[in-house]
Amino acid sequence: MPDLAPRVVVIGSGNVATHLAHALDSAGADICAVASRTSEHARELALSLSNAAPAVVVEEVPTDAAFYIIAVSDDAIADVAATLPPVQGVVAHTSGTVPIDVLSDVTCRGYGSFYPLQTFSKDRAVDMSAVPFFIEGNTPETAAALRALAERISPTVCAADSRLRGQLHLAAVFASNFSNVLWGVAGDILAKEGLSLEVLRPLLRETLEKAIDRGPDNAQTGPARRRDTATISAHLAKLSDPALKDIYSSLTNLIISRQCQK
């Protein structure tokens, strides 16, 4: 490590807080307290760290840490900001959507965002070194401090102001949330045949890797790409739900128009 272990207070005890605390702990940061409204969760997280840290309420965090990472739900960030005592370090939230100004009334060295672009679940391991971090600070010095902290975890650290985080979030909704619901539709079709989505796992893994390696338009396959109108009509005839017919048509037309623009 080029510098001394930075002292970090983690505020929150949910999925993001848990994964970040463990990643910072493994990266040699000193998690000197875990703060949460649900003290049992905070205690559990605090005890799981290499130096069992105290679990405290937000009002009682140590005030001399270098960083205060607020990893709570978007709605709760303003509450935490209002409750936090004056502190000496940098305060940052982990939200992809909330502007950093929500923290502007906190007395601190600087404030910003420390946003890991990933979906976290408590019981699923995540390779944090592969997660991109998006950083914003209210001053260049704050941004640099947050960048140095993120770089302890991941080699992929980018600057992202609130506008850019908004565009990232929009991209993630198309790429992640919307794909996910289409996998739900596919799962229903398979379930009626006694099959599970599991049979599509190898196909979907390969589709994803190929899309990113070659670009989705180059990697596209299927009836829309081939303009195979017989198959498209047969598929539409199989769909009884008008909403699904409409989505099938819209996405088929989107594939065709993107292929024409290539």
Next chain:
Amino acid sequence: MPDLAPRVVVIGSGNVATHLAHALDSAGADICAVASRTSEHARELALSLSNAAPAVVVEEVPTDAAFYIIAVSDDAIADVAATLPPVQGVVAHTSGTVPIDVLSDVTCRGYGSFYPLQTFSKDRAVDMSAVPFFIEGNTPETAAALRALAERISPTVCAADSRLRGQLHLAAVFASNFSNVLWGVAGDILAKEGLSLEVLRPLLRETLEKAIDRGPDNAQTGPARRRDTATISAHLAKLSDPALKDIYSSLTNLIISRQCQK
């Protein structure tokens, strides 16, 4: 191996033919000929096998092999069927969409389909042991023979008549082709910010694995899941293309209606 190495003729030299020939070769089958209209490709594939097989035209395949695997584009299957001489073995195509009756006029021991549910590219390695195979035969004996051949490659072998293959294909279009085009939309949004789809790779990998492990409806996240109308409105305002606005709304409504049905 419980039985002698089956002699297999591979017809085709494209992506599917190449991956299947190598997988069968590695699994101890004896690829006794590769047939293709483009003799250079056939020769290249034939020479890459452990026993350099002859490259021939379809009219001149050996007639005494156990299997003839027709791995050509859907449109070309009927042509191959019309050109193939009378043979002693089982003839099968690898299409997810073409009924097996396209092979009914071939003189052979039996005919069917041998469909690996995966997307193949020549220069991308695929773990064939993870690929599900869907099998259909014109007789139970033919189906059993094709199943035994598939089980040399993969532990996941299912029976699938033409109707079921059609449903599988419909599910794959929703899950794979339609997700892929949404990744294209996301890639465009990122490109305008100087970022590539690469930044979403860890998120999308985890979204995919979680969707299959827990079911997409349980794994769903994002503004539609939370009914976060402020974020949904902000996203719609950012989209200038009416087709994308329409797709955003339709998929948001689909997420909301699926969450209500849970």
